[in-house]
Amino acid sequence: MSLNILAFSRAMVYYKGFGFLSHEFWLGNDTITVLTTQRNYQLRIDLVNGYGAPYYATYSYF
Numbered sequence: 780m781s782l783n784i785l786a787f788s789r790a791m792v793y794y795k796g797f798g799f800l801s802h803e804f805w806l807g808n809d810t811i812t813v814l815t816t817q818r819n820y821q822l823r824i825d826l827v828n829g830y831g832a833p834y835y836a837t838y839s840y841f
Contacts, residue, residue: 796807814820822838 793805794808796805796810798804824836824838826834826836828834
């Protein structure tokens with residue numbers, strides 16, 4: 780559950796990362812690039828709709 784206390788509308792800090800590991804956190808574009816260029820990965824995004832039903836989306840080319 781998101782507490783909505785961290786504003787993700789930041790200009791140039793996306794490359795470094797920001798936030799709190801315990802809830803809302805962005806790892807950083809630089810770190811994600813290092814991690815994802817080492818081999819092939821799959822991205823899975825888990826969601827919960829307004830009724831509490833879980834859904835997920837999987838992307839093979841991330």
